[in-house]
Amino acid sequence: MTWQVLNPYDQECIGSVDLVEWPLIDRWLDEARALHEDRRAWIPVHERIAILQRAGALMRERAETLAMQIAREGGKPLVDARAETSRAIQSVELCVHELFASGGRQIPMDLTEAGAGRRAYTFREPIGPVVAISAFNHPLNLIAHQVGPAVATGCPVLVKPAKDTPLSCKSFVEILYEAGLDEHWCRFVPCTNDVAEQMVTDPRTAFFSFIGSARVGWMLRSRLAPGTRVALEHGGAAPVIVDEGVSHENVIPSLLKGGFYHSGQVCVSVQRVFVPRAELPDFAAELAAGAEALRVGDPTEEETQCGPLIRPAEVDRVEAWVAAAVENGARLAAGGKRIGPTLYHPTVLVDPPRDAKVSREEVFGPVVCVYGYDSIDAAIAQANELPYSFQAAVFTERLQIADRCVERLSGSTVLVNDHTAFRVDWMPFAGRRHSGLGTGGVGYTMADMSPEKMVITKR
Incomplete structure (x- = not known):
């Protein structure tokens, strides 16, 4: 099975992608869980930084091609598609910046007598396999916001693009491969909705990132396996x-x-x-x-x-x-x-x-x-x-x-004194009530994908 990708302006076919069936996704989830559980397989931070830096450089070289692809598959005017491409590059660079700025913290223990004689600190660990489902309206930058943080924090990630705009997602994943990321760490997963639901609700999924309609997002959240963490970004009026x-x-x-x-x-x-x-x-x-x-x-x-x-x-x-x-x-x-x-x-x-x-x-x-x-x-x-x-x-x-x-x-x-559609990629971006759950923005997503672990030592 394939998705035919149509130019929304003239309805001409501009490409296609082959759909992935459940047996292959099932194998990929097994691989993702195995990668996470084998600490010897984790990509060192300095290598993740180098991969993301190379990916950003490749995106800069291909910026006009990526912008034209956004305009052709998503219908976004070229001037705005160029701005989206620039933001996607900055989002990748932000992942690197956050890695340099990230780390644990010291927790004071002697604030009460009960804690006296102890020292405590935290550090961050990757949460595990990430499944991301994205929307059509920003087909490159939204993918960068979901996949970039997963790569940066060392989480294997499976990403399902919007049916209407899979080409930008495919290009981003291929750029990551070209930049040196082993394909086992990031999988491009165009699939039908029922297969996507099976992937999202699988107990091997540690974190689910969703950008799309409230109806679908809240439905999927209600069916998550126990323990799966989630971030939902919907819309509003x-x-x-x-x-x-x-x-x-x-x-x-x-x-x-x-x-x-x-x-x-x-x-x-x-x-x-x-x-x-x-x-x-x-x-x-x-x-x-x-x-x-x-x-x-x-x-x-x-x-x-x-x-x-x-x-x-x-x-x-x-x-x-x-x-x-x-x-x-x-x-x-x-x-x-x-x-x-x-x-x-x-x-x-x-x-x-x-x-x-x-x-x-x-x-x-x-x-x-x-x-x-x-x-x-x-x-x-x-x-x-x-x-x-x-x-x-x-x-x-x-x-x-x-x-x-x-x-x-x-x-x-x-x-x-500004309109509601303003956003920069390092700020918190969050829907409340029906509009979503959790907080987007590159640094905030990285924090969600790398929870803190605390160490307490008694002297």
Whole structure:
């Protein structure tokens, strides 16, 4: 069996990968467990550093090829695909940096009489075989975030890419091999969903890293073998509060980037914007004008700002959600139409019903909803009413409003005067509630994959 990889823009086949069946995965899991249990087989830290350094250098040499591959298989505009490639290289380099900075710590023992006469310290050990399942929207950098830390910490890793975007994952794994990593330590595992579930829930899996939908992530977590550790990264419906009197010139460009980057196919994409009711007509008109001006088309062209959705079925879904919102009272300020089978125009909806899907569920498409509010507290309450909690934002020139939003907005991160889709790869990145479990970011993932062991000596 094979996966045919289609260019999401023109639906032309650009490649294929052979699927891996369970008997081979079963053997690979046995190999991974054996590698972890045989300490003589562990790759010395200095060799892991050298492998990652060589991998980063190879990625730099092939940066334009990798970026074009991201654009062709994932539909991300080339300018953004180049930025993703640069971030993936930095993610690999961050793994090396974290290894230089990592280590154990001393634990004071004589804080009470019971501990007197003892010394204690910790050091880190690899947790064991890692199974990673990734998403389509950042097909190179997400893989770097999941596989790079496993290699760095000395964990054997099996990685299943998204069905739509396996080529970038395959390229990354092959670069690791070329850089000197023995293939037994990292396996490229495109497979069907039922085989993936068998791999994830196998008791030989020590750590499960998942990036994708909440429905799938929480289902798999419920079926993990006892003892398997897990990190889940899902999505949300990111809220942004705009305070009264803030210059729209400082807000609109940021929201256009945060809402329509990769056509909204980002887990922290700007989706719900709350604006003082008196300012709503002008604000919505300015945001709509910016959305209408965005260039939509072939992601491999330099001028393109918004590319296709990953599959035609996603265009159908977004079209249906927008149509339902308009039918039930939302005002369509921009967009609201498909451009052929694979593109959907950047869309701005004004005051859609609070029970509409565009208001309550993650759109994962080029749709930004704008709501009028009568008080900051009412805006915060509406922003917090969904079961998601990831990144939120506020635009304000008043310190007290910034402080109030930071304290009261539900989110693992609250950005002040910036959009919700901002991220750098060394910062903690975490969904709360339905939005995920655990903390992403290269250093945080490495810590999860290398738990501390403590030594206590009695004098």
